[in-house]
Amino acid sequence: MPPRKGQFGPKNPTATAKIPLPQCDGPKLHPFADDKASLEFVRLLSDPTLDADAHVFEVSIGGQSYALKAFKFYDDEEDHWVLDEFERDLLSQPGAGNQAPLDHLNYYFDPFYNECRAYGKLIEAKLNGEVAVHCHGYLMLSPEHEDEMDHRFGITGWKRPIEEYDKSPSERQPLRAIVKDLVLEDTEWTPRVANKMLRDLKKMRKLEIYAMDIKPENYKAGLLVDLSLALTAPHVVFQIKPEFQTRGYKNQDLVDFDAMIRDQKVKTRIRAFRSAETAKKLRSYKGQSRSGG
Ligand SMILES: Nc1ncnc2c1ncn2[C@@H]1O[C@H](COP(=O)(O)OP(=O)(O)OP(=O)(O)O)[C@@H](O)[C@H]1O
Numbered sequence: 001m002p003p004r005k006g007q008f009g010p011k012n013p014t015a016t017a018k019i020p021l022p023q024c025d026g027p028k029l030h031p032f033a034d035d036k037a038s039l040e041f042v043r044l045l046s047d048p049t050l051d052a053d054a055h056v057f058e059v060s061i062g063g064q065s066y067a068l069k070a071f072k073f074y075d076d077e078e079d080h081w082v083l084d085e086f087e088r089d090l091l092s093q094p095g096a097g098n099q100a101p102l103d104h105l106n107y108y109f110d111p112f113y114n115e116c117r118a119y120g121k122l123i124e125a126k127l128n129g130e131v132a133v134h135c136h137g138y139l140m141l142s143p144e145h146e147d148e149m150d151h152r153f154g155i156t157g158w159k160r161p162i163e164e165y166d167k168s169p170s171e172r173q174p175l176r177a178i179v180k181d182l183v184l185e186d187t188e189w190t191p192r193v194a195n196k197m198l199r200d201l202k203k204m205r206k207l208e209i210y211a212m213d214i215k216p217e218n219y220k221a222g223l224l225v226d227l228s229l230a231l232t233a234p235h236v237v238f239q240i241k242p243e244f245q246t247r248g249y250k251n252q253d254l255v256d257f258d259a260m261i262r263d264q265k266v267k268t269r270i271r272a273f274r275s276a277e278t279a280k281k282l283r284s285y286k287g288q289s290r291s292g293g
């Protein structure tokens with residue numbers, strides 16, 4: 001079937017609200033600028049057989065090629081993987097400096113919002129396109145787009161909340177998507193590229209963005225493309241978890257980076273985790289020697 005042209009801006013009111021998301025403390029992602037442009041699906045880029053949080057397409061919007069990541073809905077009953085019941089209760093207490101009442105917790109765990117918050121912070125820091133693939137904002141898909149993904153690519157099962165099943169397509173929440181630069185040409189994993197990737201990771205750490213999913217499939221041409229598991233400060237996990245645990249989360253990217261570079265057989269001596277640990281030890285050693293005169 002030839003590609004069909006559709007329009008953004010489904011009837012659902014939440015879809016047409018052009019506000020930065022998510023609506024909670026911290027960084028937010030702006031909507032895609034040209035929401036009147038026509039959207040054509042070109043082909044599926046991601047593997048539909050994987051149990052992923054999203055499907056990624058090559059699309060054309062207003063005649064320009066992009067990658068569009070369409071997110072499944074997030075089921076907070078089966079997830080919030082890092083919070084136990086006690087912590088969830090604590091976060092739902094009003095006051096006490098809580099960043100997030102319970103009904104806002106999804107802003108910190110839904111993969112769509114994770115990407116919104118991470119990209120929002122990168123954009124604020126003027127690093128859009130430098131450490132992760134350039135992001136052009138979010139957009140809401142129409143029921144017609146949803147139909148097209150079903151008919152042309154066999155993509156269904158967006159994990160909609162059960163109460164939406166009886167509703168007509170136009171009454172349901174729209175599917176949410178994030179638009180990014182399309183990267184078709186990959187680069188070789190040279191030591192130079194690996195070095196740049198590590199510098200990028202360190203820039204993200206400085207901003208307190210932790211990707212939490214460092215692996216070769218999430219890089220294209222040396223740039224991160226996947227931030228859907230990212231923990232971006234301010235974050236309820238950093239607020240509620242003991243320090244030793246948050247330190248573990250924060251170091252995970254470094255550990256994974258080293259494993260990835262080893263698996264890719266990059267001929268380099270750079271080590272992310274060791275160098276960060278060494279730097280920390282050096283700092284504390286210097287601190288001691290200063291205080292000791
Ligand atoms: N901007 C892009 N340009 C080209 N290809 C891309 C781009 N973004 C993603 N892809 C391709 O799509 C695949 C899946 O994308 P991504 O890693 O963002 O989502 P996912 O892993 O399916 O979802 P999630 O991690 O949220 O479960 C990537 O491994 C890559 O091959």
Ligand SMILES: [Mg+2]
Pocket residue numbers: 217218226
């Ligand atoms: Mg991925």
